[in-house]
Amino acid sequence: MKNSRINVLLWLMGTLYFLLGLNTLLGFFLAEKDLMFAIMLMVNAAIYLFGLLENPENLNRRAAHLLVGSFFSFLISLFKIFILIGLWLSGIVENMCMLSIPVANILVIFSGIVASFIYAATRKLFD
Amino acid sequence: MKADNRSPQQKFKPIKKIPEDNGSIIPTKRLSVALLGNPNVGKTSIFNALTGARQYVGNWPGVTVEKRIGIMYHNNIEFKITDLPGTYTLSATSPDEKIARDFLLYESPDIVIVISDAINLERSLYLLLQVLELRGDVILVINAIDEAKKSGIYIDKAEVEKHLGIPIVLTSAVTGEGIPELKNIMSKMKEGKVHVHYVFDHELEEEISRISSILVARRELKNYDARWLAIKILEGDAEIQKLTGIEINREFSQELAVTRYRFIKQILRDAYSRKTKTKWDLNTAIDHVITHKFLGLLIFLIIMYSVFQLTFSFGAPFSSLIEEVVEGLAGFFSSLIPVQWLSSLISDGIISGVGAVLVFVPNIFILFLALGILEESGYLPRAAFVIDRIMYAMKLSGRSFMSMILGFGCNVSSIMAARAINEPQERITTILVSPFISCSARLPVYVLIAGTFFGAKAGLVVFSLYILSIVFTVLSALFFNKLLYKGKPAPMIMELPRYRRPTVKSLLIYTWNRGKHFLEKAGTIIFAASIIIWFLSYFPSAGNVHDSYAAILGRVLEPLFRPIGFSWQIVTSLVFGIAAKEVIVSTLTMFYSTGANLDGGTLTLVNSLTPPTAFAFLIFVLLYVPCIATLVVMKNETGSLKYLIISVVYSFTLAYVMALLFSFIGGYIL
Numbered sequence: 019m020k021n022s023r024i025n026v027l028l029w030l031m032g033t034l035y036f037l038l039g040l041n042t043l044l045g046f047f048l049a050e051k052d053l054m055f056a057i058m059l060m061v062n063a064a065i066y067l068f069g070l071l072e073n074p075e076n077l078n079r080r081a082a083h084l085l086v087g088s089f090f091s092f093l094i095s096l097f098k099i100f101i102l103i104g105l106w107l108s109g110i111v112e113n114m115c116m117l118s119i120p121v122a123n124i125l126v127i128f129s130g131i132v133a134s135f136i137y138a139a140t141r142k143l144f145d
Numbered sequence: 146m147k148a149d150n151r152s153p154q155q156k157f158k159p160i161k162k163i164p165e166d167n168g169s170i171i172p173t174k175r176l177s178v179a180l181l182g183n184p185n186v187g188k189t190s191i192f193n194a195l196t197g198a199r200q201y202v203g204n205w206p207g208v209t210v211e212k213r214i215g216i217m218y219h220n221n222i223e224f225k226i227t228d229l230p231g232t233y234t235l236s237a238t239s240p241d242e243k244i245a246r247d248f249l250l251y252e253s254p255d256i257v258i259v260i261s262d263a264i265n266l267e268r269s270l271y272l273l274l275q276v277l278e279l280r281g282d283v284i285l286v287i288n289a290i291d292e293a294k295k296s297g298i299y300i301d302k303a304e305v306e307k308h309l310g311i312p313i314v315l316t317s318a319v320t321g322e323g324i325p326e327l328k329n330i331m332s333k334m335k336e337g338k339v340h341v342h343y344v345f346d347h348e349l350e351e352e353i354s355r356i357s358s359i360l361v362a363r364r365e366l367k368n369y370d371a372r373w374l375a376i377k378i379l380e381g382d383a384e385i386q387k388l389t390g391i392e393i394n395r396e397f398s399q400e401l402a403v404t405r406y407r408f409i410k411q412i413l414r415d416a417y418s419r420k421t422k423t424k425w426d427l428n429t430a431i432d433h434v435i436t437h438k439f440l441g442l443l444i445f446l447i448i449m450y451s452v453f454q455l456t457f458s459f460g461a462p463f464s465s466l467i468e469e470v471v472e473g474l475a476g477f478f479s480s481l482i483p484v485q486w487l488s489s490l491i492s493d494g495i496i497s498g499v500g501a502v503l504v505f506v507p508n509i510f511i512l513f514l515a516l517g518i519l520e521e522s523g524y525l526p527r528a529a530f531v532i533d534r535i536m537y538a539m540k541l542s543g544r545s546f547m548s549m550i551l552g553f554g555c556n557v558s559s560i561m562a563a564r565a566i567n568e569p570q571e572r573i574t575t576i577l578v579s580p581f582i583s584c585s586a587r588l589p590v591y592v593l594i595a596g597t598f599f600g601a602k603a604g605l606v607v608f609s610l611y612i613l614s615i616v617f618t619v620l621s622a623l624f625f626n627k628l629l630y631k632g633k634p635a636p637m638i639m640e641l642p643r644y645r646r647p648t649v650k651s652l653l654i655y656t657w658n659r660g661k662h663f664l665e666k667a668g669t670i671i672f673a674a675s676i677i678i679w680f681l682s683y684f685p686s687a688g689n690v691h692d693s694y695a696a697i698l699g700r701v702l703e704p705l706f707r708p709i710g711f712s713w714q715i716v717t718s719l720v721f722g723i724a725a726k727e728v729i730v731s732t733l734t735m736f737y738s739t740g741a742n743l744d745g746g747t748l749t750l751v752n753s754l755t756p757p758t759a760f761a762f763l764i765f766v767l768l769y770v771p772c773i774a775t776l777v778v779m780k781n782e783t784g785s786l787k788y789l790i791i792s793v794v795y796s797f798t799l800a801y802v803m804a805l806l807f808s809f810i811g812g813y814i815l
Contacts, residue, residue, distance in 0.1 A: 054450060054605055061443045068440055082430035090444075097451050100459050107462035111469075144427040 024080050025070070027136060031087060032066030035059050038126055050120040058097075059126065062090050081143050088137035095130020098123055172223035178331065179248055181276065182260035183269050184231030185642050187288040189213070190318030191260055192228040195328065212244060220332040227254065230564075233268070235275040236382060240564040240572075249279060250369075256334050258284045258327075263293035263300060263315070264643070266417060270409045271402075277309070279373045284312050284330055291317040292643065297420030304416035319648075345404045349397055352379055360389060376401065428643055432527065441531035446612075448524070452515040453611055454604040456508050457592060463507035464592070471500030489688060490679055493735060498675025501734035502667050502727045505589035510660045512585060516553060517655035521647035525550060530641065535619065549575065549618060552582030553611075554659050556775045560782050573629070576782055577792055578621045580771035583614040585663060586726035590766050593730055597750055598759040606760070614767055617799070666725055674728045678721055678735055690736060709765070709801075709808045710758040719765065725772050757811025761804040768800035 039059035045051035069083025102122055109116040180188045196215030213228040229248055230241035237243040249257065259276055261269030266287065276283055287300060306313045312330045316323030344350055356375035360366050366374065366389065377385040381396040425433075434440060475492040482488035519525050529546045536546050552559030559579040566572040583591075591610055595603035678695065686692035698720065699713030706716050718732035737750050754762065770793050771779070780789045 054454070054608075058447045058450070061440075061447050064443065065434060065440055068434075068437065078425040078430065079433060082425065082433040085430050086434035093451075097455065100455055104455075104459040104461055108465065111462045111465045141427070144425055144430045 021074070021077050021080070024077065024084055024140075025074075027084055028066050028069045028080065028087075031084070031091070031133065031136070032063050032070070034129060035063035035066065035087075035091065038129060039063055041125070042123060045120065048119055048125055049123045050118075052123075055098075055123070058094055062087060062094060065090060077143075081140055085137065085140040085144065088133040088140060091133030092130050092137060095127045095133075098127055098130075171221075172218060173221045175223045175225065176255040176331075176334075177252070178224050178226045178256045178258060179252075179254040180226060180228045180258050180260060181245060181249070181272070182231060183233055183262065183265075183272060186231070186260050186262040186265075186269060187318050188228055188231065188260045191258075191286060191288060191316065191324075191327075192226060194318050194321065194324045195224075196226055212248065217328070219328045222332050224256075224331060227252075233272060235272070235279065236380065237384065239566060244564075249276070256282050256284065256331060258286055258331075260286045260288050263287045263289045263298060264296060266300070267406075267409055267413060270412065271405055273309070274405045274408065277311070278376055279370060282334060284314065284327070284334070285309065286323075286327060287313065287315050288318060290315040290322060291320050296426075299418045301416040305412060308412045308415065346400060349379065349400055349404070352397070356391060359391065363389070428641075431644060432641065435524070435527045436530050441527075445528050445531055448519070448528075449611065450608050452512065452519075453608045455515060456512045456588070457595075457604040457607055460505075460508035460511045460592075461596075464504050467500075467504045467506065471496060471504065475500065486683065486687070489683060490676070494675050494679025494683075495672065497734050498678065498731035499667055499672055501593075501730045502589055502671050505592055505727075505730070506660070506663065506667075508588055508592055509585050509663050510656055512588065513554065513656045513659040514652060517652045517659075518647050521645065521651055521655065523642045523644045526641050536622075549579055549582050552579050552584055554585055555662065556580045556582065556584045556771060557778045560775065560778050563782065570626075570629070573783060573788065574622050574625045576779055577625050577788060577795075578618045580775055580779075580792065580796060581614055581618040581621055581768060583611050583767055584726070585659075586666075586772065587766055589727050589730045590722075591763060593733070594750075594754075594759050594763055598754070598756045606763070610763055610767055613764070617768060617803075621795070621799070663727075666727065670725045671727055671731055674721060674724050675731050675735070678728070678732050682735060695736075709761055709804045710755070711762065711765075712753050714753065715762060719769065722766070723770055723772060725774070726766065729766060758808050760811050761808035764807050765800045765804040768796055768803060770797050770800075 036059075039056045039062075041047055042049045042052050042059055043056035065083055065087035069080045069087070072079040072083065074080075102117065105116040105121065180192055182188045192213065192215060195217045197217075212230075215226050215228070217224040217226055227248065229245040232242040232245040234242070235246050235249070237246040248254070257276055257280065259269070259273045261273065269287075273283070273285055285305070287302075287305075290300070293300065300315065302313050302315055312334075314323050314327045314330060316327060318324075345353065353372060353375045356378055357371040360369075360371040360374050374385055374389055378389060378391050378393060379397040380401055381393075381398055386392050435444060437444075475496040478496060479488050479492040482491060519528075528550070532546045549559055551562050556579050559582060560576050563572050563575045563579065566575055588607075591607045592603070595606040599606045681695040681698070682690050682693045684694060690696060695717050696713060699717035702716045702720065703711070703713045711719075714733065714736040718729045718736070721732045722729035733750060737753075770776075776789055776793070779792060780786060783789070
């Protein structure tokens, strides 16, 4: 993976997760208001964006932020999926539907799946 | 202290028999074996591989703080294998290191297996040389050979054997490579008394000879190796100086270490090669971000939040299912038994009391599974590294944090793990503050109260309690250090282990080993406590809780807690909670399910507390007097009743003040 590609990905993913965090904070589009989850997304954004503050000549340092950031993005989507499974099962036990589109925060889940491919590609740099 | 002169057959009786791996039932010979090595080199993995035991293997230094014993049969020989705590030297600077050294010195095992890490062989060989100075019949196991191969490391086994003159086995506890070879070597091991082939500088050798000649003449020391004692005296080992009564004016520890390292370098030069690294490996890359000055702490916080949120949310449906089963059982027995007191004892006392705790089993297991993933992957030592800066400001080191983090499971483990802390003052402080780390026994109380009063914010409330527990722990550490001691803590020197993908088997062992403790408590302490609480709340007025012994006890203490807003039911539950924190849940369930009413209407938990008082109650549960098991271990580990009294008085005072404070300010926040 080239340096320029890493830089672009850091920008893109950092901005995406910052916006996802903002969206979750405000409950604006397909998301339920959730302060703590918004903070998680913002921290994930910070992992990407701090990579841009590293020495531009040092590919390893920048790629490390992309690697860990994308892994966290994937973990966050897994976290959300587990929460949704918990809600779905609770709904079955309580005999009511507890799931909704805003609760699912589908954009975060989708972004996490995309991030898993970025993680797989970045990991090759360190194998 | 005397060396053990008994024959191997007399020396021990097998504690646990593991199915033998090759044939005969009656052993023709019995041998005792010690597993020794640096922390986190895989001693417990090798122990499990040899004995078939299922001890938890952690991915951080200091998991084993006590001896573990298992039995292995091979070639008609019974091996009693002892897994010793990790140690870097035989100088015994901390209690767990002392356990390892004392075992070699006074238990005289027939064989010593020194486990080393193929990737960090140099440091492991230093310990091996010290063992070889002490005794023969040593096997060197170079573990994690699979990881070494992946890292481009080549070890010439024959060359290492040539230098050291002892059997060498290359193993991987993960893949099982080398384990059969190790078993064969153990069964063929003959008494060799091989001593290491290097000599110290002329001046040192003269000193060693001079002291040895004095020691050889001493009859009471005839069971010790005179040369080893002389080396230890020259190293300035206080225990050996006391044993021999010989003190020297000048220490030679540095000169001795230099000679040992010179010998190690020579071995490595001839037998160890590694491809030079041109780029970062995965560990370096992950550590660059995970231990980042700013990001490290934020990452730690979001990870912990996710753990507690998952514990609460994902466990909820399973808890509900168990709750329905418990309610069904209680109803069934209530209608089945015609005798009122017996029906009440079984349904309201035993089933509701124990069931109230069992309801939280899914939460506990999910919490341990998540903590297991963090430990197993190697993240926890990184968390300690990140926290070390804050801990140092509080005059503690990250080593204390490692011990404390075990307290999330059980405070008893946390206090035991403090054995790995070298500084006595830091160790005492860690023991005193460990009970403030929120153990799993408190989780059922949090889940019950947070779920009842805070709805969708329950996960956040539980997370905030865990954060508060860390805050109170570090502030209390600062207070105890100011009050009891002066000076700075020793800087944390801890090697960060390699990241590993957690295996399903290891996670299941971890989760089960920790979680079963909770189930055992439900079947023993909580069962007994449920019967006692039922008795106290049923008698003497045949089921009228308000005139029961429990009510009398609660009402006596209620005025003390009235400023916080706790009713007598809450106060009584706190008193019983000293036996085990889960008992609080059993007590509350029993009181409120039997309608402990004041004016005819059914009193529920919801209308007996307001949200601020409920939060104050949670704070009180977090901070007040540790459970009996913790107090007993605290007394044993500090060897003093003084610290136990300090802990009880301090924790109760802190809990009271903080609960009072939160009950006042909580109204503005919640």
